[in-house]
Amino acid sequence: xxxxxxxxxxxxxxxxxxxxxxxxxxxxxxxxxxxxxxxxxxxxxxxxxxxxxxxxxxxxxxxxxxxxxxxxxxxxxxxxxxxxxxxxxxxxxxxxxxxxxxxxxxxxxxxxxxxxxxxxxxxxxxxxxxxxxxxxxxxxxxxxxxxxxxxxxxxxxxxxxxxxxxxxxxxxxxxxxxxxxxxxxxxxxxxxxxxxxxxxxxxxxxxxxxxxxxxxxxxxxxxxxxxxxxxxxxxxxxxxxxxxxxxxxxxxxxxxxxxxxxxxxxx
Amino acid sequence: xxxxxxxxxxxxxxxxxxxxxxxxxxxxxxxxxxxxxxxxxxxxxxxxxxxxxxxxxxxxxxxxxxxxxxxxxxxxxxxxxxxxxxxxxxxxxxxxxxxxxxxxxxxxxxxxxxxxxxxxxxxxxxxxxxxxxxxxxxxxxxxxxxxxxxxxxxxxxxxxxxxxxxxxxxxxxxxxxxxxxxxxxxxxxxxxxxxxxxxxxxxxxxxxxxxxxxxxxxxxxxxxxxxxxxxxxxxxxxx
Numbered sequence: 001x002x003x004x005x006x007x008x009x010x011x012x013x014x015x016x017x018x019x020x021x022x023x024x025x026x027x028x029x030x031x032x033x034x035x036x037x038x039x040x041x042x043x044x045x046x047x048x049x050x051x052x053x054x055x056x057x058x059x060x061x062x063x064x065x066x067x068x069x070x071x072x073x074x075x076x077x078x079x080x081x082x083x084x085x086x087x088x089x090x091x092x093x094x095x096x097x098x099x100x101x102x103x104x105x106x107x108x109x110x111x112x113x114x115x116x117x118x119x120x121x122x123x124x125x126x127x128x129x130x131x132x133x134x135x136x137x138x139x140x141x142x143x144x145x146x147x148x149x150x151x152x153x154x155x156x157x158x159x160x161x162x163x164x165x166x167x168x169x170x171x172x173x174x175x176x177x178x179x180x181x182x183x184x185x186x187x188x189x190x191x192x193x194x195x196x197x198x199x200x201x202x203x204x205x206x207x208x209x210x211x212x213x214x215x216x217x218x219x220x221x222x223x224x225x226x227x228x229x230x231x232x233x234x235x236x237x238x239x240x241x242x243x244x245x246x247x248x249x250x251x252x253x254x255x256x257x258x259x260x261x262x263x264x265x266x267x
Numbered sequence: 268x269x270x271x272x273x274x275x276x277x278x279x280x281x282x283x284x285x286x287x288x289x290x291x292x293x294x295x296x297x298x299x300x301x302x303x304x305x306x307x308x309x310x311x312x313x314x315x316x317x318x319x320x321x322x323x324x325x326x327x328x329x330x331x332x333x334x335x336x337x338x339x340x341x342x343x344x345x346x347x348x349x350x351x352x353x354x355x356x357x358x359x360x361x362x363x364x365x366x367x368x369x370x371x372x373x374x375x376x377x378x379x380x381x382x383x384x385x386x387x388x389x390x391x392x393x394x395x396x397x398x399x400x401x402x403x404x405x406x407x408x409x410x411x412x413x414x415x416x417x418x419x420x421x422x423x424x425x426x427x428x429x430x431x432x433x434x435x436x437x438x439x440x441x442x443x444x445x446x447x448x449x450x451x452x453x454x455x456x457x458x459x460x461x462x463x464x465x466x467x468x469x470x471x472x473x474x475x476x477x478x479x480x481x482x483x484x485x486x487x488x489x490x491x492x493x494x495x496x497x498x499x500x501x502x503x504x505x506x
Contacts, residue, residue: 132319132438154433155441156335156479157313165506177316239398239412240436246319266314 002068006061013057020050028203031225031250035206037108044104048097112207117220121186124179127160128211129194131240133231134159137174137260145170152194159194174263180249182256183226191217199235202248210235223250297489299473300462301498303349303455304342309503310479312336315373315439322394323372323437334377335441335479336503343459344501346378347477348429348445350452351463352484354471358449360385360423367432367442369397369413374432374442378478380452381444383427389413389420398435401444403428410435429476443478475499 019025030039067077079085125136125144138144145167152161162170181187191200193211200219201208204227209219233244251259314330317323324330337345365381367374370392381387391397391413399420400410405428411420424430424446434440445452453461455475463473468490476482480501487495 129438131436154438155333155431156310157315157333157439159438163506165504178318240396243320243395243436267311 003065006063006065006068009061009064010058013054013061017050017054020046029225030204030206031223031227031229032205032207033222033224034108034111035204037111038206041101041105041108045101048101052093052097112219112221115220117188117218118186121188121220122182123188123190124181125160125190125192126179126200126211127192127194128198128200128233128237128244129159130196130238131233131244132177133179133198133200133233133244133246135176135179135246136160137176137263139172139174139264141169141172143169145173149194172264172267174260174267176263178247178249179231180251180256180259181223182253183223183250185253186220186222189219189221191219196237197235198233198237198244201232201234202229204229205248208234226250226252296465296467297491297493297495298462298464298466299471299487299489299495299497300460301349301496303344303347303459303461303475303477303499303501305336305338305344305480305501305503306342307503308505309336309338310505317372317437317439320372320395320437326371331371331373333439333441334373336477337377339457339459341458343455343457344477345455345457345459346443347455347459347461347475347499347501348378348380348443348447348452349455349461349463349473349475349499350380350445350447351449351466352472352474354469355449355451355466358382361450364388364421366390366419367399367444368392369399369434369440372397372434372437372440374440376442376454378443378445378454380447380454382447382450384423384425387422387424387444389422391415391417396436397440399432400435401430401432403430406430406446429478431478445476473497475501477501 027039030036123138127134127136136144145162145164146169148161148163150161151163152158157175160175162173164171191209191211193213196213198211199208200211205221205223207219207221209217211217227250229248229250231246231248233241237244312332312334314332316330334346339345360382364386365379366388367379368390372393389399394415396412396414398410398412402408403424405426406424409422413420426446427448428446430444430446432442432444451463451466453463455461466489470486470488472484473487474482474484480503483499483501485497485499487497489495
């Protein structure tokens, strides 16, 4: 019976590795310039963690096979060093793994977070609030008008709290519920939350960044393919969280200019 | 002969009495009517982008616009609640419920007027969840979630108040509850006109309330069954 259990363990371990090794679940298309680094990092993590998992399960299966079904009164073997040795081994193994992932991954991380956007990057402001995203483009003057939280009036579509009566820079700002960006141009995304924590997740862009109330965060990325993609909130933010999404349209520069002009006329 | 006279007399009496009963059954008194207009430039009503809620967005060929200032021809101002704020006694609520419908991710009607203690039914005709949140300050504030197919939310307000209403899920949804003390109210139509009929003789304060421009009042005295004209002009600002 013990030997059978060992065999079943080995089968489960190998079967669970099968869909991953054969890439049964296809990754969504990558439409960003930095996405390949994230994908490689994910693949490295999966290989390292997956290999460790399968090896540990096979070792367990081997031990079950070898040391089970013992006769009564048989001598019991103990591993030398006892628990102390096991704890030390676990620390070294897991520590090495985490360190290796950090060292290998620092490049992918740094490319997104530790480099500045190019000076000609297109600035887009993203505001997350329960339960919708809104976006702001600076308009012709290239400047965002200041925000006045007390002026927020959602029934009037003033989601950002602009005061065009007093702030000249706000008058040409373009506020939209859909995000559109030109392809092959760097985007500098300025993020802030209106109320609680939210997240900006576009899987095709390989971007997932939290909005933190009170913090102005920024990201930069370049999309390499046109198309229509989903922006999802992946930070549980309340009752309507499941429904908090927006769409990202990656357009050719020409189509983007047309779109922005159209949106400007609606303000 | 005498019997015939008697019959005719009886018939005449019946006719006169029933005629007088009919006229007394018709509510006596005067009325106040008029027009609500604006002067200046009202804020531009922007199209509402509902792309995040496709089940609502697909109900419109062109996106609906906001309704914080709805105007008609000749500077007419729509959605103004005109009511008697003083001079008329408080009235018991009618048995009929006031119905507020969520359809196409908008509130229908945009402004709903009803009486204190009148039953309020909130319907969800959409394929998505709504969370209605009337921002009451004098009455008890509540907010309720209503998934598609839910029964109506039934509630009532026990004090008079103008209550802005929003949806906690769809930020663009916005409306107003006007909870009033008596049945003498009207909401201005597309041409800005309103009529408050059936006003017994007396001295009244007529108040006009607009969700963006606030309220204005005028005194009016009705004697007999006269019809008075009262008009209100609100100052509009572009921003």
